Amino acid sequence: MGRRVVAIMISFAWSLVCGQACEKGLRGTERGDSPNLRVLGYVFTSDWRAVTSRIEWTKITDLNVAFINPDVSGNFFVPEGVAQLVNVAHQEGIRVFFSIGGGSPPAHLEQLLASSEGCTKLVDGIAGVLERYGFDGVDIDLENALINEHYAPFVASVAKSVRPMGKLVTAALARWNADQIADETLAHYDFINIMSYDATGPWNLDNPGPHSPYQMAVDDFMYFNQTRGVAASRLFIGLPFYGYGFGPGAPESIYYRDIVARWPEGASKDEISLPAGGKIYYNGMPTIRQKTQFALENGAGGVMIWHLLHDAENEWSLLHTIQETIYQPLK
16 A cells, blocks of 8 residues: 555656646657657557557657568458547557567468569558558568568668658567678668567576566667667667566566566566465566666667556556656666
8 A cells, every 4th residue: 555655656756847847848849858768669460459559658758569460362351449549649649650560470471581572462462551551661670580582672772662652661580599680781771679688598497587678778788779870869779668587487588568467566576476475577567767877877769668468557657657757767
C-alpha cells in the first residue's frame, strides 16, 4: 500500500512539473516540437485494435508495424485494420513504418530475394504498400541466413525505389552479424534499430543469465557508432519489454507487464528468483532509465521498443520511465 501511495504522489508531482511539455513534446517536429530522443515502438499487425485503444500516443514518436511480408508469389497483403492504425497514428503526429522479415520470416522470402525477378517484385511491392497506405517508410528486418550475398543489392534497390517518394528506409540489426554488412549498405539506412537483446534465451539453456544487460546496449551502440562510423543520430538503442526464464518453474518467455502483475517488486529489479529454483531475467525500470539516459548523453537518435503492448499500464510502465527520463534526465 505504501509503495502505491508514494508512486501516485510522485506521478502527480511529475505531472505538475512536466505540464504540457510531456503531453506534446514527444509528438515530433510535425507538431513543432523537437524531442531530445525519438521513441519508436514495434507492434504486430494483428494488434491494431489494441494499439489504437491502449497506446499513449504522446509518449512515442514512431510506430513500426510488424510484419508485412510477401506471399510465395511476392505479393504483399496488408491485414485489415492497418490502414486505420496508420491514419490514427498520423493524426497524432506519429511516423509509421512497416517492417518486413522478422526473426521467423516466411521460408519463401529467401527464394524471392535470391532471384532478380523475385527481388524486383519485392521492391515494387514495398513501394506499392508505402504509396497505398501512407506509411512513412519501410523497416528491413532481415536476420540470420537472410543476411547473405543478396542482402546488399536488395537494400540498395529499395532505397533507390522509395527515396524519390520521400519515404525512409530503416533496418533492425544486431551487432553479432553486422560484420557481414558493408559500410556502403549501412549508409542506405536513415536510421538503424539496434537489437540490443536476446544475448541468450530458451534456445540456449546452457547459458542462463541476463539477455539484455546495460553493458550490451553500450557495446552495441559503440560498435555501430565508432567501429562502423554510423552517426549517433542514426542509431536507436533497442529496449526489451519482455524477459526469459531459466531453470525449474521458470517460463521460457514472459512479458514485462505479466512480471510486475505477479511480482510488483520486480519493477525495480532485473531478475526474479522463483521458489522452485529458476530465474527470470528482464529489464526493470532502473535499467530502462539507465539505457535511455545513455542514449541521451551520447546523442543517439532514439530508443526502440520490442514491443509496446508488453508494457505495464500503471506506475510501473517502462514507456513512462522512458518519457520521464527524456524530460527529467539524471544529473
